[in-house]
Amino acid sequence: MPITVLLVDDEPLVRAGLRAVLEAQPDIEVVGEAADGAAVIPLVRQRRPDVVAMDVRMPLMDGIEATRAVLRTVHEPPKILVVTTFENDEYVYGALRAGADGFLLKRARPAEIVHAVRLVAEGDSLLFPAAVRQLAASYGRERDGSEAREALERAGLTEREADVLRLVARGLSNAEIAARLVVGTETVKSHVSSVLAKLGARDRTQAVIAAYESGFVSPG
Incomplete structure (x- = not known):
């Protein structure tokens, strides 16, 4: 069975690029797209993706709230891979705290994108461990x-x-x-x-x- 992926990003070009990269792989299938976090829950329930590639900054519902909503309301929720422009971003840290499994940089090479999706689908959540540690050290100590x-x-x-x-x-x-x-x-x-x-x-x-x-x- 292929790894099924839902793409969530408010930029059509980003979604098109991710789709092209992922659908070139025989073991990955893109099963849907959304332009905002507010549309994620119905699509997740309908399409049952293994992985959601989630933009962190979106106009109506950002990736943090969308991640919380999916994990709170969906039975057996998918893995969530945050897609971001900047890795050292408080929004990324917020999404990871909310339960996202890892993050992917928009500037990543095609092979890195594919590797990230496969890794998260297999349950290895700690992508870019050094960057996650840096985020936790930077933003975690600012919290109570x-x-x-x-x-x-x-x-x-x-x-x-x-x-x-x-x-x-x-x-x-x-x-x-x-x-x-x-x-x-x-x-x-x-x-x-x-x-x-x-x-x-x-x-x-x-x-x-x-x-x-x-x-x-x-x-x-």
């Missing part, structure tokens, strides 16, 4: 972190789970974490799943944001 700290305390992470969260927040892959802790990758996957469940995090991106906003991991 008390709620994030309380959530982390309530989570009751074990010492090993805390070690894993620190390494995830530093951008290490499961294989790199396994090598650092001298354990198997399946053990790391189990720890990561437990951390996400205890934090109530949708994915690794949400866990990274929680780690920085709570002060559990410091920038630098």
Whole structure:
């Protein structure tokens, strides 16, 4: 089965370019387009895409609100890939906090666009880990972190789970974490799943944001 994608952007040329790139791949199918976030929920319910490529800045409903709405109201929601012009953008951070799985730069090369869609569809949410860490460090520390700290305390992470969260927040892959802790990758996957469940995090991106906003991991 192909990976199905819904394109959401208020610029027709951007949508046309993304469609051309994605539909050139035998394993990807574009199943719809929308020019604003307000049209996303009905299209998601009708077309059931695997991935929504969502512009972050739109006139009626931006990508942040549209992401929140999809995750709040759609049963088994799709993966959400934010499409942005500037990676160091508070709007991007807001979308990631709202539950987006990763982001894609509009200036990305075709191969990078395809790779991003496949990666998100497969469940690997932490695209551009260094940039996500930079966003969390830049904007997370400007927020009141008390709620994030309380959530982390309530989570009751074990010492090993805390070690894993620190390494995830530093951008290490499961294989790199396994090598650092001298354990198997399946053990790391189990720890990561437990951390996400205890934090109530949708994915690794949400866990990274929680780690920085709570002060559990410091920038630098």
